[in-house]
Amino acid sequence: MKGESCGLISGISIGLVIGVILAVLALFCFRCHRKRSQIGTRSSRRAATIPIRANGADSCTNLSDSTLAPESPVKSGCNCMFSCLDAFRKSYVVSVAGIPEYSYKDLQKATDNFTTLIGQGAFGPVYKAEMSSGQTFAVKMLATDSKQGEKEFQAEVMLLGRLHHRNLVNLVGFCAEKGQHMLIYVYMSKGSLASHLYSENHELLSWDLRVYIALDVARGLEYLHDGAVPPVIHRDIKSSNILLDHSMRARVADFGLSREEMVDRNAANIRGTFGYLDPDYISTRNFTKKSDVYSYGMLLFELIACRNPQQGLMEYVELGAMNAEGKVGWEEIVDSRLEGKFDVRELNEIAALAYKCINSVPKKRPSMRDIVQVLSRILKLNQNRRHHDKKSLSATADEVSIDMDQSETKTPVSPSATADEVSIDMDQLEVQTPVSNCHWQEEFMDSVDTCEVSR
Numbered sequence: 001m002k003g004e005s006c007g008l009i010s011g012i013s014i015g016l017v018i019g020v021i022l023a024v025l026a027l028f029c030f031r032c033h034r035k036r037s038q039i040g041t042r043s044s045r046r047a048a049t050i051p052i053r054a055n056g057a058d059s060c061t062n063l064s065d066s067t068l069a070p071e072s073p074v075k076s077g078c079n080c081m082f083s084c085l086d087a088f089r090k091s092y093v094v095s096v097a098g099i100p101e102y103s104y105k106d107l108q109k110a111t112d113n114f115t116t117l118i119g120q121g122a123f124g125p126v127y128k129a130e131m132s133s134g135q136t137f138a139v140k141m142l143a144t145d146s147k148q149g150e151k152e153f154q155a156e157v158m159l160l161g162r163l164h165h166r167n168l169v170n171l172v173g174f175c176a177e178k179g180q181h182m183l184i185y186v187y188m189s190k191g192s193l194a195s196h197l198y199s200e201n202h203e204l205l206s207w208d209l210r211v212y213i214a215l216d217v218a219r220g221l222e223y224l225h226d227g228a229v230p231p232v233i234h235r236d237i238k239s240s241n242i243l244l245d246h247s248m249r250a251r252v253a254d255f256g257l258s259r260e261e262m263v264d265r266n267a268a269n270i271r272g273t274f275g276y277l278d279p280d281y282i283s284t285r286n287f288t289k290k291s292d293v294y295s296y297g298m299l300l301f302e303l304i305a306c307r308n309p310q311q312g313l314m315e316y317v318e319l320g321a322m323n324a325e326g327k328v329g330w331e332e333i334v335d336s337r338l339e340g341k342f343d344v345r346e347l348n349e350i351a352a353l354a355y356k357c358i359n360s361v362p363k364k365r366p367s368m369r370d371i372v373q374v375l376s377r378i379l380k381l382n383q384n385r386r387h388h389d390k391k392s393l394s395a396t397a398d399e400v401s402i403d404m405d406q407s408e409t410k411t412p413v414s415p416s417a418t419a420d421e422v423s424i425d426m427d428q429l430e431v432q433t434p435v436s437n438c439h440w441q442e443e444f445m446d447s448v449d450t451c452e453v454s455r
Contacts, residue, residue: 102173116128123143124142126140139184166219168251169243191243193239194239207338209248257271276299278362320332329348330347330351350378353374357371
């Protein structure tokens with residue numbers, strides 16, 4: 001009996017000890033979890049407002065170390081938390097930027113072991129990826145010699161993950177595995193603007209389509225300059241960095257130099273594409289929004305003349321600017337393949353705008369917001385003119401139709417008229433009918449066909 005009591009007491013004691021140990025462990029885990037949540041909250045707040053470019057050192061380069069400051073209580077705590085925090089640092093980009101992470105294996109399969117090459121940029125090759133979900137993406141694999149570290153890559157994902165506009169090639173995912181850094185973008189099925197301007201494999205871009213493309217690019221840059229917080233300077237606007245989707249809508253792509261400025265804003269080397277570079281940037285090493293405006297002006301002239309800066313575009317521009325101080329006479333530099341199928345007034349207005357964009361004094365260049373407003377007004381006025389011209393043509397056709405009806409009515413009125421008089425009246429009727437009546441006849445036949453179909 002006494003032995004049973006001792007055993008019972010021992011069991012209860014052991015149970016109490018185990019209960020206390022479990023309670024202590026639970027409390028410890030709870031406190032650690034709460035600290036991680038607080039760290040995540042602070043990191044999210046900081047990441048949401050972190051500047052891309054700041055005065056002094058770039059804070060983005062230390063983005064992934066922001067949770068491990070010297071005075072942090074986590075660093076002085078238990079070493080077993082390091083692995084958890086390391087995993088947290090690698091995954092917080094996804095939760096903050098809302099950008100999903102893709103596995104290297106899935107991308108390898110989607111690109112047929114990275115053989116579906118569709119482009120080659122300054123920062124690495126671009127592959128077409130057919131995902132198992134049926135989606136099509138463009139995967140840019142950053143070159144291993146681009147000096148792109150883990151911190152810089154995460155900062156870039158943060159940068160591109162917050163830029164969303166219909167005229168930008170948006171980032172949809174990323175991959176950072178097996179020593180590779182890849183960015184996943186929306187796939188643009190029609191390729192680059194440069195390929196449509198200079199390749200014989202594409203149909204000629206009409207003048208109207210070129211104007212719409214110019215407006216799309218301007219809207220994308222306006223968003224970067226005035227819509228993004230803080231503003232983003234692209235630094236490499238050119239025809240090969242303008243991509244077209246299935247409906248020929250243009251989007252600005254390749255933020256490589258924007259990224260480089262974010263990572264190393266004190267780089268002394270001049271970066272960009274010859275011919276599109278702002279002369280003020282070359283002389284001062286200071287790249288501003290107006291430098292993007294200069295590059296956009298060169299792109300406008302490229303759309304007009306179908307000639308890139310390496311093919312003497314600036315000489316063409318200066319030739320056209322000799323007439324009336326750059327306001328009229330730009331027809332001399334228009335792409336000859338258009339064969340005059342463009343509105344001369346619209347051409348001169350757009351060319352004059354482009355000439356303002358490449359002014360040697362940056363302050364005299366318009367802003368991208370001004371450019372969007374001017375292009376929108378030009379397009380609206382042109383559409384109104386065309387609508388008015390169609391109305392005028394329709395009114396002329398109606399008048400001719402009335403004259404025809406009146407003539408047909410008057411012809412049989414005089415029953416005593418001889419056959420010769422009737423013949424004379426018909427001859428006079430044919431002489432009085434204007435030449436433009438042929439257009440009316442075409443419209444009339446079209447309307448007849450329409451009526452027959454509707455019946």
